[in-house]
Structure formats: C-alpha cells, structure tokens
Ligand SMILES: Nc1ncnc2c1ncn2[C@@H]1O[C@H](COP(=O)(O)OP(=O)(O)O)[C@@H](O)[C@H]1O
C-alpha cells in the first residue's frame with residue numbers, strides 16, 4: 076500500500092488500501108477555518124493513499140446560530156435538537172446549503188473529487204419520526220428522525236467512481252413524506268454499517284469520551300461494545316448519540332469506531348493508518364462474550 080510519512084512516524088501502519096472509512100466531522104470543529112482545512116487535507120491525502128473515505132458532516136453550532144438570528148427557539152434533549160417544522164427548514168438549509176457546500180468546495184480546491192448529497196438523494200436514508208424514551212415514556216421532539224433504512228447503492232457508485240461523498244444528515248420518512256432532522260453521528264454509524272466500513276471516526280472537539288466528565292482528566296482509551304453499553308445510561312448531551320453510534324457500528328460489523336479530537340493534527344491519519352489508539356476506540360466484543 077502507499078503509506079503517508081506521518082503514518083509511519085506515528086505507529087505500525089495498517090493496510091488501508093481500498094477500505095472504506097466513514098469520517099464524521101462535527102460542527103464543533105467546523106467553526107474553526109484552520110481545523111476545517113486540516114480535515115479536508117487529511118481526507119484528500121487518505122484518498123490519495125488508496126482509502127475510500129465517506130464524509131458525514133454535522134453543523135449543530137451553525138444551525139443554532141441561524142435559528143438565533145431568526146429568533147426561532149431551539150433546545151436539545153439528550154443530545155437531540157427539538158425540531159419544529161419552522162426549524163426544520165433552517166436545519167436543511169444550513170446543512171445542505173451552507174456546511175456541505177463549504178466542504179465540497181474545500182475538497183475540490185485540492186482535486187475535483189467531492190460530491191455533496193443528503194439522505195434524500197435517491198432515498199439513500201429513510202427515517203421514521205423518532206420518539207425517544209425520556210422521563211418514563213416516549214417523547215415527541217418534533218421533526219427528528221431515526222434511520223430505518225440505508226440504501227447504500229448511491230454511495231457505492233460514487234466510491235466506485237473514485238469520488239468522495241459528502242453527506243448531510245437529512246432523511247425522508249416513508250410514512251409521511253416529510254423530511255426529518257437526523258443527528259449526524261447517527262447517520263454516520265448507519266452508513267458505516269450499511270457499507271461494511273472498516274472504521275467509523277467521529278471527529279469532535281474533545282480528546283475522547285471522558286470518564287470523569289464534566290472533569291477532563293480521564294479519557295477512556297479502549298472500550299468493548301459491552302463495556303460501552305454499560306456506560307450509555309450515564310452519558311449526556313453530544314456524547315450520547317456519538318457513543319450510541321459507535322456501539323451500533325461495531326455491533327453491525329464495523330471493525331472499530333473512534334471518537335477523535337479534531338484539534339489534534341495527527342488524530343485522523345493516525346487512527347486510520349496505524350493501530351495506535353488516539354481518543355476513544357470502541358471494539359466489538361471478543362468472540363464468546365455474553366452481550
Ligand atoms: N463524557 C463526556 N466526554 C466528552 N465530552 C462530553 C462528555 N459528555 C458530554 N460531552 C460534551 O459533548 C461535546 C461533543 O458533542 P457535540 O457538541 O455534539 O460535538 P460535535 O459537534 O462534534 O458532534 C463535547 O464538546 C462535550 O461538551
């Protein structure tokens with residue numbers, strides 16, 4: 076395989092040639108121009124090295140800013156935005172019209188490889204209204220979707236053509252034909268599972284999953300699926316959809332899922348091209364482990 080100088084300097088390289096990695100970039104890291112450019116450069120270098128990256132992007136802070144500008148109320152419950160019909164229009168506009176376009180443009184400045192799509196395109200993602208269990212029962216949080224089906228053919232075609240898909244986390248419901256706001260970590264995990272990706276990376280603005288949150292001394296380095304499952308009820312805010320996504324992905328056949336720090340210049344290439352663990356790595360349960 077072709078190796079990148081950085082990878083050989085940071086640990087044993089792994090053969091990533093031809094493998095699919097789903098890399099989700101959190102909106103938290105996209106507010107910084109330099110971080111965004113670094114991320115894009117890493118994705119292009121990985122593509123040049125023979126990996127097949129699929130990028131899923133977030134945009135939580137960017138959506139919140141736009142909602143604030145328009146005086147539309149917005150709150151989060153268990154890491155998910157309560158999304159009114161009015162807010163849904165803004166979510167869709169910001170994710171697909173602003174954030175996705177920026178990433179496509181930045182990648183194509185390097186090489187004309189990026190194609191922006193949403194779950195709506197060719198019905199790649201189908202969703203149902205999500206009514207999470209909270210306070211002892213199902214709660215309606217508006218136009219928030221849970222992914223019920225992924226049709227990976229569009230992504231597979233783009234990858235076969237040597238292109239880099241950039242996916243916005245919007246999906247249509249088969250029940251009512253409305254579009255729904257889906258958390259981007261959830262979408263990344265569902266796509267990684269459907270594509271049988273080797274790795275799922277959730278790139279965010281913290282060093283990983285902190286064991287002592289809200290303190291920031293202790294990051295979990297490695298967790299098995301079972302260990303993570305036990306931790307889930309104690310998690311809150313943005314980490315909840317991330318860690319649920321990691322669990323779903325490794326239980327669905329993805330070899331490893333990682334929460335990595337987008338502020339660390341080496342984190343993405345090291346995680347994909349070496350067996351070194353940066354951030355928090357989630358691994359499937361060893362064979363024979365009781366779930
Ligand atoms: N146990 C935890 N470990 C690390 N971060 C946590 C934890 N619990 C909550 N968080 C919060 O989750 C945030 C990351 O989620 P989020 O803001 O949704 O990021 P992104 O935009 O990258 O998806 C962190 O910035 C932190 O404030």
Ligand SMILES: CC(=O)N[C@@H](CCC(=O)OP(=O)(O)O)C(=O)O
Pocket residue numbers: 100101102103132133134135136138154155156166219220244256257258259260313
């Ligand atoms: C339902 C839900 O919460 N959707 C998210 C979609 C964007 C997202 O997930 O962005 P980050 O990855 O930056 O958090 C939202 O409205 O903020």
